[in-house]
Amino acid sequence: MPSPRKLVSSGSPFEKTAGYSRAVVQGDWCFVSGTTGYDYTTMSMPATVEAQTRNCLKTIEAALAQAGFSLKDAVRNHYYVTDAAYADIVFPILGEAFGDIRPAATMVVCDLIKPEMLIEIEVTAFKG
Secondary structure, eight states, rough: OOOOEEEOSSOHHHHOOOOOOSSSEEEEEEEEEEEEOOBBTTTBBSHHHHHHHHHHHHHHHHHHHHHHHOGGGGEEEEEEESSHHHHHHHHHHHHHTTTOOOOOOEEOOOOOSSSTTOOEEEEEOOOO
């Protein structure tokens, strides 16, 4: 019998408006939605890609924890940045978080939905 789907919310009203969950758990898998650098404690978007990257990771860690996972369970990451120059800036921060875990990863340079967004990260985690 398949395991039930568990939906994880960050509490953002945008999740309902846009029709998504911060994360979805299905069996041994956890799929974390694309996460931007919004700071939910101050309800603001920092100006730097470094601060946004750290906020992304903080939000992702919280969603994973709520789902019963951790960053150590990450197997696939997608990084979206708005400027190729940001790669060298965020690599050390990503290395701090994932250097020992070393999930498969892709980084894409693209536009994001709001101009103040400089990075978006999505994570797939597996516990099996």
